[in-house]
């Protein structure tokens with residue numbers, strides 16, 4: 292008989308903490324805990340929110356009559372760590388230190404590992420993170436930018452991209468590491484990755500001014516003009532950063548991060564909304580085209596995922612432009628909670644060994 296393994300998954304976002312408990316692959320409890328800007332805004336750093344978030348998680352678990360002592364492991368969404376390859380990592384002291392200081396920056400997902408470790412240690416069960424946003428499997432040639440001072444970085448929706456790729460591989464009756472996919476995760480940020488035999492060998496840095504424009508991110512910009520903007524004395528460093536992530540893309544052009552709202556405006560004849568919407572799709576297609584070149588045209592399928600993949604208008608426009616590359620498969624939304632749990636299960640079932648974070652890579 293199959294052993295029953297119960298896992299708690301913790302996924303902290305900027306305005307919410309999602310938690311879920313699975314018994315093997317079956318969801319038995321789920322809750323999205325929303326945090327108002329007053330609640331989280333009073334903390335200077337994201338790591339200062341630790342006690343607050345842990346407490347609300349504990350209260351929700353109590354209400355759901357979930358006992359930590361019944362669990363086999365806790366899995367948290369990993370954060371902005373030093374670059375690592377994909378997989379499930381045991382939360383260790385080096386990782387905790389980097390998550391606490393925010394070695395690569397502040398990100399709500401930094402709390403995932405910290406909270407998982409604290410709660411797991413309390414009942415002597417292991418804590419893990421799975422496929423954090425800094426998964427780095429770039430081939431050497433993809434790291435070169437154009438000046439030696441600046442290496443290209445791999446920051447993307449690794450958890451959902453890899454989960455989607457594993458799902459598509461299964462549907463093709465293949466293992467993930469036997470397939471080549473191009474995965475476009477289209478959410479508030481958009482990342483497009485070239486997956487070669489289970490490794491994301493190239494991907495635009497979705498957080499920091501590469502790739503397509505997205506609801507909240509600028510994507511790649513004309514660099515000369517950006518430099519002029521930086522030195523114009525009109526903007527602070529924070530203003531420019533915010534323009535690249537947070538207030539860029541659709542927010543900058545159309546003052547909304549909601550693609551549904553943009554499509555409603557298009558239906559009402561708004562030509563500017565139509566142009567910007569089309570530009571976003573066009574840029575996604577260009578990025579898919581570059582990934583096809585990275586994979587030398589050997590592509591099993593193009594996978595479209597994230598909230599924007601619910602838009603048939605957009606998935607049809609993408610298919611029409613890049614359908615020549617490979618079959619296009621659509622997986623709307625994201626399956627991050629089950630993806631976290633599956634990462635934990637692969638280790639507990641000894642299908643994979645938990646990786647160890649060394650925290651040694653120097654990163655600028």
Ligand SMILES: Nc1ncnc2c1ncn2[C@@H]1O[C@H](COP(=O)(O)OP(=O)(O)OP(=O)(O)O)[C@@H](O)[C@H]1O
Nearest residue numbers: 477478479480506548549550551597598599601602
């Ligand atoms: N049915 C739909 N049609 C069109 N767009 C949609 C639909 N449902 C959601 N979206 C859009 O998807 C986007 C949000 O996607 P998602 O929820 O994946 O993002 P997120 O989780 O906030 O950010 P990220 O995925 O970058 O972490 C929004 O622009 C939203 O308007």
Ligand SMILES: CCCC(=O)O
Nearest residue numbers: 424447448480497498
């Ligand atoms: C997942 C990191 C990229 C982004 O938030 O846009």
